Amino acid sequence: MQFSEVLIMALAAIRANKLRSILTLLGIVVGVFSIIAVMTALQVLQNSIESGLSQLGAHTFQIQKMPVMSGREKWLKALKRKDITQMQAQRLKERMILAGLFSVEAWGDVQTVQSGSIKTNPNVGVVGEEPIGVAANNWIVKEGRSLSENDIQNSAYVAILGDDVARKVFPHGSAVGSIARIGNNRYTVIGVFEPKGNALGGNSDNFVVLPLSTFLQEYGKKRSLNIMIQAKNAETYEECMEEARNNLRTIRKVPPGDEDDFTLFSNDSLISTFNDFTIYVKLGVGFISFISLLAAGVGIMNIMLVSVTERTKEIGIRKAIGARRANILGQFIVEAVVLCQIGGIFGIIIGILGGNIAAIAFHMPAVFPVDWALIGFAITTLVGVIFGVYPAWKASNLDPIEALRFE
């Protein structure tokens, strides 16, 4: 007996009980959906983070007070850390030998940007930068000019606008040379950045850059600074990171043996932190999916047992005209497996669509996680086999005479 025959029989049986089949495979759909949706979303997130990080210059690392992607406890503990001050940054800069670029920046304020009656939402990131930092961040000024040393020294009220901000506030013509109100002050727009797309779950073009000195004056000097260091070349990158860590520990008087009271991170460490974080998400989702697939499997078994009882006569007929045990066993297992696989395919499709909502949210290209789709499909097949075997075995062991007599 050919497999295609068995498959045709299984599909016919599933079609014959459409509503029941749909209800039964709903459980499978949910189980597979949760795996696929989360894995797809995580993939999108990871792509987003990686593309965001690759926007940092090559062999660049950052130092900041707060940890990156940490748990709540770690975060609360880090809040007690001393701020990284301008003085500390200055001393670190003086001590660094291996650093090619050394820039200090300050983040952490959002404001409304306004020109005339047009204004943005109060969610525009305000960043204080040194001239060098603009380059280290790979921000490219497409129009106008970048920050100059003069701007820093004079704490000039000038600003470079992110592409989104510029287009929003100055929809007609060039923003350069115009006056923009950022928060409570008026700034002269000196430049506009090239758009760079979106990363890290935020809009990377929705920000303005002020001279660092102006920023600190405006938004408080008691603000922990970020330090961005680029090693002179790839070979000295690791060494340069070590140099920065050791020097900063000395400057901040961290006792030997204590852990760093600052966070030093590079692209690689960010990715591995992300992976550490996602492993728990994956475990959690795996557990939930396991439970729901288990429940779905029991549902499948239940419905298959009902089906075997209902079709006792059919089984008797098939046996009378020459079906062997193996034929009946195969027919019912394949039926259970096909049922599960149909559920699995729907789960995969909906899961990928659902997971890619993250892609839309982060303005990332859609992701198709082939590996997880295959794993999901394999799992549903397995569920079908495991929970289909017993009903099928029961069917195959029916006595043909008894089965034929069944009404």
Next chain:
Amino acid sequence: MSIIIRLAGITKVYQVGDESVHALDGINLSVEKNEYVAIMGPSGSGKSTLMNIVGCLDTPTSGLYELNGTNVSEMNDNQLAKVRNKEIGFVFQTFNLLARSDILHNVELPLIYGGISSSERKHMAREAIARVGLSDRIHHKPNELSGGQRQRVAIARALVTKPSILLADEPTGNLDSKTGNDIMALFDTLHKEGNTIVLVTHEEDIAEHAHREIRLRDGKVERDEPVKNRRIVQASSNVGVA
């Protein structure tokens, strides 16, 4: 004439509680090729048990059953399934068609289990369906057919593997007498064409279609004799008579 069925000392004992019930108690009989045999008997006489054993749905407690010279009395489930598939064509009182499948699929089902290729199978099934005069109903479902037509489909299914014996269990039991006559006429024709037919019935006038009548009582052969006044019916229509 070659012997198709040879039963020697067949017994079947069922255990009901502490009691042993001898459903068959030493049956000896032979059926030759192209015989038309009616097995008669009141209920409880053991004719169903005998039919199940002859049809290889069951095995005897003791005794020898040779089908076409092969000892089938000690075969296992899979071997019996194969014998049922190749050697026996069942026709049941309640037709026993697969309700969800169309006529063509019902008739080709034994060939599917026999491992016949799709194109050959379809050809053979169409031939068998034509043989019973239902070529124009080939894609109908059983519930779209009359009782007589359903029984014809069942006969086509029994014939399609070209079995050694056609085993009919009260084939007219669920049909009105006119339709029953048509079916019996079809059996008469099939017999003339060389098929060996074993008919299980409790109706005298149905049994009279056969050439030989075997009466069972209490698990034993009570009488085994040729039918004297054979009933020869003409089909009320020409349907199915080639």
